[in-house]
Amino acid sequence: MFLPMILNHVNRISTAAFNAIKIMEMNSRKSPYFTSEEESKSASPSKRQTRSGKRQAIRIKLDETTGGLNESANEMVKVKKVKKVAASVEENKADKPFLPENWDTVLHNIQIMRAKKDAPVDQMGAEQCADSASSPEVKRFQVLISLMLSSQTKDQVTFAAMEKLKKHGLSVENIINTDEDVIANLIHPVGFWKKKASYIKRTATILAAQYNSDIPQTVEELCKLPGVGQKMAVLTVNIGWKKSVGIGVDTHVHRIANRLGWTRRPTKTPEDTQKDLEDWLPRPLWDEVNVLLVGFGQQHCTPIKPQCSTCLNKNLCPVGRSLVEK
Numbered sequence: 040m041f042l043p044m045i046l047n048h049v050n051r052i053s054t055a056a057f058n059a060i061k062i063m064e065m066n067s068r069k070s071p072y073f074t075s076e077e078e079s080k081s082a083s084p085s086k087r088q089t090r091s092g093k094r095q096a097i098r099i100k101l102d103e104t105t106g107g108l109n110e111s112a113n114e115m116v117k118v119k120k121v122k123k124v125a126a127s128v129e130e131n132k133a134d135k136p137f138l139p140e141n142w143d144t145v146l147h148n149i150q151i152m153r154a155k156k157d158a159p160v161d162q163m164g165a166e167q168c169a170d171s172a173s174s175p176e177v178k179r180f181q182v183l184i185s186l187m188l189s190s191q192t193k194d195q196v197t198f199a200a201m202e203k204l205k206k207h208g209l210s211v212e213n214i215i216n217t218d219e220d221v222i223a224n225l226i227h228p229v230g231f232w233k234k235k236a237s238y239i240k241r242t243a244t245i246l247a248a249q250y251n252s253d254i255p256q257t258v259e260e261l262c263k264l265p266g267v268g269q270k271m272a273v274l275t276v277n278i279g280w281k282k283s284v285g286i287g288v289d290t291h292v293h294r295i296a297n298r299l300g301w302t303r304r305p306t307k308t309p310e311d312t313q314k315d316l317e318d319w320l321p322r323p324l325w326d327e328v329n330v331l332l333v334g335f336g337q338q339h340c341t342p343i344k345p346q347c348s349t350c351l352n353k354n355l356c357p358v359g360r361s362l363v364e365k
């Protein structure tokens with residue numbers, strides 16, 4: 040009667056020993072993130088990533104003790120969150136016709152590479168542009184304006200323009216009482232500054248007349264405002280109203296999703312990329328994936344000469360593999 044208990048005990052000890060050896064192996068890596076080449080390899084799966092619609096089991100490779108990370112990175116990465124979300128996908132996978140292989144490992148690697156949160160978007164993104172001491176309505180208006188300014192414009196330039204606008208007084212009422220030329224001068228040199236000055240002025244007038252000087256709560260209504268597109272509207276609701284209504288896909292998210300094979304097939308527009316991503320990426324990750332990928336695109340997976348040789352996903356990403364193998 041004790042034999043099964045003894046065998047079970049022996050089995051547990053073997054598993055613990057195996058895990059301990061695995062962790063020891065992983066603690067010897069070399070890269071900006073790891074301390075030896077071996078660990079870098081161990082972060083990669085053996086299978087090739089594809090865009091096939093084949094349903095796959097989700098394999099969680101994160102170690103709860105160390106996560107395979109150095110200590111500071113380990114503190115910052117939301118390992119448990121990814122595990123929990125990935126588990127929910129396992130439950131729902133029958134409803135998901137497309138699921139990129141190893142997406143959870145790839146995402147986790149990006150979280151590691153972004154652990155310092157020192158990309159321009161982290162310091163100067165839309166969330167950082169609004170005046171935290173303002174009323175909720177004014178903050179939401181400022182989030183909307185910063186996103187309007189950010190199109191075709193670097194975060195640093197948007198941030199500087201927002202500082203000037205806030206100093207001038209960035210509320211619906213103040214903008215209504217400000218000449219368009221003055222707004223244009225304040226926001227110069229953001230991309231399309233003349234057009235944007237006109238959009239901002241007209242938007243403030245509409246908000247005062249139709250929304251009690253607040254901003255609309257839906258993507259549809261926001262898209263009716265002058266100069267507001269889909270990505271802007273989604274991010275405005277996500278950040279301004281703190282409601283997760285979609286994935287904000289800008290040029291960085293669009294490019295990286297295609298490089299990683301996170302779309303069913305190569306997509307031509309950010310809107311198509313958004314649809315594909317929302318089809319399989321677990322909803323609890325929608326909010327964070329925008330900032331995560333935008334910062335990753337600013338620092339690592341840049342439009343030209345991405346840093347594939349030091350990327351933790353170089354063996355998982357089709358582009359990384361092809362560049363590294365050359």
Ligand code: SF4
Nearest residue numbers: 340345347350356359
């Ligand atoms: S391997 Fe290269 S292309 Fe792929 S995610 Fe990393 S940096 Fe981007």
